[in-house]
Amino acid sequence: MTARQEDSIAPEVPVTPPSRPGLGYQARHAGSRYAVLGVWALLIVIYTIAKPGVFLTRSSFESIFNGQYALVFMAMALLCTIIVGEFVDLSVPSVFGFAATILPVLVVNHHWGIWPAAIVAIIGALACGVINGLLVVVAGVNTIVVTLGMGTLLTGVALWMSSLNTVVLPVGRFSKIAIFPVGGLYVSFFYGVLLALAFAYVLAFTPLGRHMRFVGASREVSRLSGVRVNRIRFGSFMAASALSGIGAVVTVAALGSYNATTSDSYLLPVFASVFLGTAVIQPGRFNPIGTWIGIYFLTTGITGLEELGLQTWVSDVFYGGVLVVAVTIATLLRRRTV
Amino acid sequence: MTPVETDGTGTSVTHQRLQVADLSKTFGPARVLRGVHLSIAPGELHGLVGQNGCGKSTLVKILTGVYTPDPGGSIAVDGRLLRTPVQPAEQRSAGVSVVHQNLGLVDDYTIWENVRLGRYHARGPFRKIDRRAERDAAAQVLGRLGRDIDVGQLAGALSAEDRATVAIARAVQSHRPGGGLIIFDESTRALGQAARSRFFEIVRSLITAGASVLLISHQLEEIVEVTDRVSVLRDGEVVETGLTTRDVDEAALTRLMLGRHLVTHGRVDSHAKDEVAASIRSLSAGQVRGLDLDVRRGEIVGLTGLMGSGFEDVAEVAGGARRAGAGQLTVGGRRIDLGGRRASTEGFVQAGVGYVPERRLAEGLAAEMTVAENLTLPRIRSRGRRLAAGRAWQAEETAAMIAKLDIRPPSPSAPVGTLSGGNQQKVVLGKWLAGRPDLLVLREPTQAVDVGARHDIIVAIRDAARDGCGVLIASIDAADLAVLCDRVLVFRDGQVIAELAGDLDQDAIIHATFGVTPPGHQVPQEREAG
Numbered sequence: 001m002t003a004r005q006e007d008s009i010a011p012e013v014p015v016t017p018p019s020r021p022g023l024g025y026q027a028r029h030a031g032s033r034y035a036v037l038g039v040w041a042l043l044i045v046i047y048t049i050a051k052p053g054v055f056l057t058r059s060s061f062e063s064i065f066n067g068q069y070a071l072v073f074m075a076m077a078l079l080c081t082i083i084v085g086e087f088v089d090l091s092v093p094s095v096f097g098f099a100a101t102i103l104p105v106l107v108v109n110h111h112w113g114i115w116p117a118a119i120v121a122i123i124g125a126l127a128c129g130v131i132n133g134l135l136v137v138v139a140g141v142n143t144i145v146v147t148l149g150m151g152t153l154l155t156g157v158a159l160w161m162s163s164l165n166t167v168v169l170p171v172g173r174f175s176k177i178a179i180f181p182v183g184g185l186y187v188s189f190f191y192g193v194l195l196a197l198a199f200a201y202v203l204a205f206t207p208l209g210r211h212m213r214f215v216g217a218s219r220e221v222s223r224l225s226g227v228r229v230n231r232i233r234f235g236s237f238m239a240a241s242a243l244s245g246i247g248a249v250v251t252v253a254a255l256g257s258y259n260a261t262t263s264d265s266y267l268l269p270v271f272a273s274v275f276l277g278t279a280v281i282q283p284g285r286f287n288p289i290g291t292w293i294g295i296y297f298l299t300t301g302i303t304g305l306e307e308l309g310l311q312t313w314v315s316d317v318f319y320g321g322v323l324v325v326a327v328t329i330a331t332l333l334r335r336r337t338v
Numbered sequence: 339m340t341p342v343e344t345d346g347t348g349t350s351v352t353h354q355r356l357q358v359a360d361l362s363k364t365f366g367p368a369r370v371l372r373g374v375h376l377s378i379a380p381g382e383l384h385g386l387v388g389q390n391g392c393g394k395s396t397l398v399k400i401l402t403g404v405y406t407p408d409p410g411g412s413i414a415v416d417g418r419l420l421r422t423p424v425q426p427a428e429q430r431s432a433g434v435s436v437v438h439q440n441l442g443l444v445d446d447y448t449i450w451e452n453v454r455l456g457r458y459h460a461r462g463p464f465r466k467i468d469r470r471a472e473r474d475a476a477a478q479v480l481g482r483l484g485r486d487i488d489v490g491q492l493a494g495a496l497s498a499e500d501r502a503t504v505a506i507a508r509a510v511q512s513h514r515p516g517g518g519l520i521i522f523d524e525s526t527r528a529l530g531q532a533a534r535s536r537f538f539e540i541v542r543s544l545i546t547a548g549a550s551v552l553l554i555s556h557q558l559e560e561i562v563e564v565t566d567r568v569s570v571l572r573d574g575e576v577v578e579t580g581l582t583t584r585d586v587d588e589a590a591l592t593r594l595m596l597g598r599h600l601v602t603h604g605r606v607d608s609h610a611k612d613e614v615a616a617s618i619r620s621l622s623a624g625q626v627r628g629l630d631l632d633v634r635r636g637e638i639v640g641l642t643g644l645m646g647s648g649f650e651d652v653a654e655v656a657g658g659a660r661r662a663g664a665g666q667l668t669v670g671g672r673r674i675d676l677g678g679r680r681a682s683t684e685g686f687v688q689a690g691v692g693y694v695p696e697r698r699l700a701e702g703l704a705a706e707m708t709v710a711e712n713l714t715l716p717r718i719r720s721r722g723r724r725l726a727a728g729r730a731w732q733a734e735e736t737a738a739m740i741a742k743l744d745i746r747p748p749s750p751s752a753p754v755g756t757l758s759g760g761n762q763q764k765v766v767l768g769k770w771l772a773g774r775p776d777l778l779v780l781r782e783p784t785q786a787v788d789v790g791a792r793h794d795i796i797v798a799i800r801d802a803a804r805d806g807c808g809v810l811i812a813s814i815d816a817a818d819l820a821v822l823c824d825r826v827l828v829f830r831d832g833q834v835i836a837e838l839a840g841d842l843d844q845d846a847i848i849h850a851t852f853g854v855t856p857p858g859h860q861v862p863q864e865r866e867a868g
Contacts, residue, residue, distance in 0.1 A: 207719040207727050214715055217704035224659055224701050225715045225769070226687035 036280045036290075040297045047304035054307055058184075064299050065189050069178065069254065070096065071299075072192030073247020074266055075273045075291050076199055077240040082274060082286050083203065084236045085216040086143045091132060092270060094151035094158075095241050097263025099125040099248035101158035104167035104258055114174045121252075122245035128154060129241025133234040158260035166259040169252065178254035188250050192292065195243075199288035212236065268316070272298060272323040278330035298322060354414070355380045355519050355550040356401075356434075361411035363396050363574075370396050372574045374411075378519065383541065383551045385561040385583065388571035388595055394554050397571070398523050402436050403429055415519065433518035435509035437525045441501055442508075445494030450476035452493050453508045479511040480504070483540050499533040502526075506540055516548030523554045538564055556645055556814075558588040559852055570594040589848045596817050606800060608824045609636035615808030616656075616691075616777040621665035621676060624651035625832025629665075633777060633808035638799065640819035641812040642851055643829030650696075650781065652829075653812030657693030657779035658683035659701070667691075670776045687716050692770025696781040698759075702766035705755030709745065710736040712754050713769050739768030742801075744794050760791025767795060771802055778802055779810045784818055796822060816844035816851070826850075 047055040054060070074092050081089040099121040106117035128150065135146045180187040203209035214222045215232045223229045252258050276298065277291030278284060298319065305314045356378040363371040371393045378384045388394050399405045401413065403424035413420045415432040429435075443452050450469075453476040458467045476489045485503045487496075493504060502525070509520050522541075526534055541551055541564075555561055561568055562583055569579040570591065578594055613635045621629040626648040633639050641649040655662040655676050662676040672689040683693065695701035703712050714721075714732045722728045736750045743764040745757075754765055763783070770778060783799065784792040799822060803809050813819055819826050825839035828850040836850040 205726055206724065207722045208724075210711065210715070210718045210727060214704055214707065214711075217706050218700075220701050221704050222715075223682045224657075224693060224695060226682055226684040226719075227715070228682045228684060230681050 033281055033283055036276065036293060036297055040293070040300060043297075043301055043304060047300075047307065051304075051307055055304055060303060060307070062185070064296060064303050066186045068295050068299055069186070069188035069192055070247055070251040070266065071269055071273065071295050072195060072292065073243050073250065074270045075277075075295055076195050076288060077243040077247070078270055078274050079199065079277075079286055079288060079291055080236045080240040080243065081143075083212050083216050084233050085219065086136065086233065086236065088144065088271070089132070089147045089237070089240060090144060090267070091128065091147035091151035091154065092240060092244055093263045093266040094154040095125050095128045096244040096248045096251075096266065097258075097260050098128065098154040098158045099245040100252050100258040100263075101162050101167070101260045103249060103252045104169050105161045107169055108167050114169070114172070118249045121249055122242065125241045125245025125248065126238060127241075128244075129238040132241070133237035136237065137230050137233045155260065155263055158263065162258075162260050164261070166257050168257040171256065175253050175256060178250045186254070188254055191250060196288045196292040203288065208232075268319045268323065269295075269298065272319045272326065275330055276322055276326040279326055284330060294326075353380065354378065355382070355416060355517075356552070357412075357414040357417075358397075358401075359412045359414075361397070361400060361413065362408040363393075363400060363405060364408050370574050371400075371407075374571070374574075374576050375579055376569055376576065377580065378550045378552060380416075380517075380550055381545050381548050382567065383545055383553060383565045385565035385568035386552055386554045386571065387556075387558065387561055387568060387591055392571045392595070393574040394571055395523070396574075398436060398521055398554065400424070401429075401434060401521065416517065430512050433513045434521070435512070435518070436521045436523060437505045437509050439524040441505040441525060443493040443501055443505060446492065448490050448492055449480075449487060449496070449504055450489040452504055453479065453489070453511065455508070457511070475511070476507070479507045483507055483510075484543065485540075497533070498529050499536045502529055502533055502537045503540060506537075506544075510544060510549065513549060519550045519552065520544065521552045521554070524556065526553075526555060526557065526560060534560075558591050559644075561591065562586065562588055572596075588852050589845050592816060592844075592848055596815065608638075609800075609804045609806075610824050611635040611637075611806070615806070616667060616669040616810075618652075618656060618676075619666045619668070621652065621655065622663035623655045623665065623676075624648055626651050626829070627832060629834070631827075633810060635776075635806045635808055636803045637825075638803050638809040638811065638823045640823035640826035640847075641810060641829065642814060642816070642819055642826060642847060643835075644851060645814065647829040648832040649812050649827070649829040651832075653779050653781050653810060656691070656777070656810060657695070657781075658686035658691060659693060659695060687773075688720070690773075690776035692716075692773060692775035692778045694766050694770060694778070694780040694783055696785065698762050698766050699755075702769075703754045703762055706753055708751050709740070709754055709757070709765055710750035712765055713739050713750075713772060716769060717773055735772045739765075739772050742771070743768050743798055758791075760787035763787050764791060764794060764798075767798055771798060774805065775802075775807055777808045777810065779812075781812045782815065783811060783813070784815060785813075814851075816847040819847055820844040 044056070074096050077096075078089055078092045102124050103114075103117050103121040106112040106120060107114055112120075132146060132150055135141045136143050178186060178188040182190055203213060211222065211227045211232055214225070214227060215229050219229050222232075248258075273294040274286065274291050276294035277288075278286055280290035280293050281287055282290060301322075302315045302318050305318065306312070354377045356376065358374060358376040361371060361374040362369065374393070374397060376386075376397075386394060386397075396405060400407045400422070401424065403426055406423040411422070413422065413424065415434060418432065420428055420432060424434075444455075447455075450473045454472045459471060460466060461468050473489050480487055480489065480503065483503055483506060485500070485507075487500055487503070493501065496504065505525065506520070510518060526537060529537055545551060553561065553565055565583045567580045568583050568586065568591065569581070570577050572595060611634055614632050615635040615637070616633045618629060618631040621631070625646075629652065631639070631652070641652055643649040654660050655665070656667060658674075658680075661679065665676040667674045667676050670690040672685075674685055674689060683691075686693070699705055710732055713736050717735075718727050721731050733750070739745065740748045740750065745761050745764050745768065747757075754762055757765065767780075767783065778799070780799070784795055787795065796818070799809060799811075811819065811822060820842045823842060825837060826842060826847055827834045828836040828838065828847070838846060838850060
């Protein structure tokens with residue numbers, strides 16, 4: 001029995017702030033948060049020394065930062081469902097490819113206006129999200145099975161719609177929504193920045209974000225705390241497909257065409273970026289800013305290796321290797337925090 | 339019955355089937371078993387009791403090789419020391435086997451496949467399972483237990499009685515005649531009365547043949563009725579070992595399980611007012627049928643009974659954790675259909691119901707989220723704005739609950755998973771108290787928490803009642819109920835068999851629960867069910 005007064009009311013003690021962690025702890029903590037940024041800087045230094053006058057140039061910079069809009073939209077789409085504990089939505093690149101095929105096919109083959117076609121492409125992507133949500137959340141089918149099946153099905157439909165060809169849009173002002181220059185970079189780069197920041201804000205500061213993270217952490221705890229778990233899960237599939245659809249429209253505007261056979265090639269980079277993101281900023285947690293950094297870290301790595309003369313196979317090796325390393329780091333960090 | 343030879347401390351020197359000495363187990367900072375001693379004689383039925391979290395499961399997991407004990411302890415079977423961690427082959431050759439809580443049967447497999455699982459003999463160039471030999475082996479061991487069942491049937495199609503028999507058959511098949519130790523880890527929990535009788539018939543026949551049994555059970559009635567001796571674990575320590583069962587009753591065992599130090603809280607005056615805080619009408623859930631219950635503002639109502647008697651159902655349904663068959667709950671002027679489908683407990687939260695579940699880490703808290711995030715979760719939407727959850731109220735609420743409940747460490751940003759069990763329980767309670775509920779429903783609120791945490795939790799519950807909250811506590815802990823409650827409803831088979839009020843004492847609650855009246859006690863006020 002404690003020596004406290006038997007029936008005293010709650011102790012009126014002030015909340016003492018936690019003791020200040022030591023320097024060693026702070027250094028380790030900062031190390032785990034910013035290690036990837038350090039490695040990123042190191043890569044740039046190594047490539048610059050190895051290829052003086054080639055790597056640290058404006059053209060390299062533009063190729064790294066101007067070309068990743070599709071990846072940013074898809075990675076954020078994957079994050080939507082991963083945050084709420086759906087492990088893992090394999091259909092993201094296919095939903096993206098499906099929408100990116102609908103747009104030029106409607107314009108070129110069916111003579112639609114470009115904006116109505118863009119809207120239909122996004123609606124098409126949303127419909128995929130509804131189907132994923134119905135099957136996973138309402139019917140309770142395994143996420144991997146549903147999204148693997150849906151992904152394969154959608155890639156097949158996109159190939160059928162495009163007759164296995166690259167469908168090219170007529171040149172027009174539509175491309176400006178993606179490649180309008182702002183401060184030396186395409187506007188689509190800033191879409192990605194805004195998207196990552198907005199997503200990070202929602203997760204950190206809004207009730208919706210808090211609910212999403214709790215649903216991801218424990219559905220039962222969330223349900224018993226008054227959170228509408230299935231609505232959040234369903235909404236995440238919808239948001240993921242909407243982001244894939246919008247990303248597809250931006251991509252088609254930037255490229256002026258789309259080839260449905262390229263959709264699958266996004267799968268590994270998207271997963272590698274999202275998992276690498278768990279080793280940045282918020283160690284052990286999936287987070288949008290970390291994912292955004294992961295995307296450009298990976299692109300820097302591959303761009304440098306290609307400029308060093310390595311063949312295109314290097315991207316597979318790099319993405320695959322980083323995915324394995326990132327997942328291992330994420331698992332270890334997660335184990336340490338709980 | 340084989341006589342038990344002891345050295346006077348309950349630890350026998352020779353002729354023991356199982357001899358556990360000085361066994362400890364530490365997980366990180368937590369020492370969950372401390373110097374455990376236990377001895378079981380050949381042909382003895384030995385009971386092991388203790389509260390949830392007292393270390394019973396850890397002990398079984400060490401005996402079966404799942405966990406490695408801390409250095410220094412020893413486990414001997416029939417005088418032969420086992421290496422630790424205990425190896426499956428050595429465990430089997432020593433004749434130690436376990437029947438788990440759910441009996442461990444795979445419903446989609448046949449009886450012989452279940453019985454012989456892990457022992458299949460393969461033969462021929464293609465290493466094919468010798469079905470005929472396996473079926474014969476399974477039938478033979480079932481025959482030894484006096485049960486002639488078609489071993490080709492699926493386990494899922496069996497009666498509860500036969501399922502138990504099959505599980506026992508699997509456990510004893512490798513025992514040499516007259517030897518072996520079977521550990522029943524809450525195995526009787528899922529059995530009905532008839533199946534239980536048959537189960538103990540088989541157990542007795544095994545004991546007569548020389549086997550030893552360690553029976554772990556929450557059903558104290560059963561322990562007192564069937565075992566020869568009993569050991570009691572509390573907070574990882576053996577507080578009594580080798581107690582002759584005929585010398586104790588359930589009340590004495592309960593006191594040993596809970597510890598006398600837990601009953602030192604005195605009762606305080608009731609805060610109950612006339613106004614009704616919550617009313618339950620025509621509730622049907624599990625075994626409970628047509629229950630009406632009013633909880634007044636400031637009143638603390640206890641619900642208790644044997645496990646499975648229905649008191650847990652009432653709490654789970656009133657807290658919104660699951661659907662009832664039928665019934666209404668009225669709280670804060672809102673009527674909630676307890677039998678209706680719902681996606682979450684949102685309606686309960688809005689009506690002012692707080693629910694502290696039994697399994698805090700599975701149902702109460704998200705371990706990876708912080709103390710502040712867990713504390714504020716139920717109100718993040720109602721108190722926050724759509725685009726900004728708001729920091730000030732979260733910080734204020736968190737600081738208030740950390741101070742009120744003395745949560746340690748007092749760090750709002752600490753992940754809840756890093757806190758001790760007692761502090762986690764305080765966070766679950768604080769999560770609801772911060773919302774000033776009209777009805778607070780708690781299940782086993784002080785289960786597996788330390789003495790200091792228990793004190794803080796009891797004080798906080800009383801404070802909530804004093805502030806006008808109606809409180810429903812579902813618990814098997816008579817000590818908690820005695821110090822906290824204004825009245826206690828005792829359930830059996832879904833019916834309220836007794837309502838105790840006034841100056842409660844835990845013996846009266848225990849005896850009402852087990853259906854016996856202690857000498858010198860008043861007969862509790864009996865009332866009609868419903």
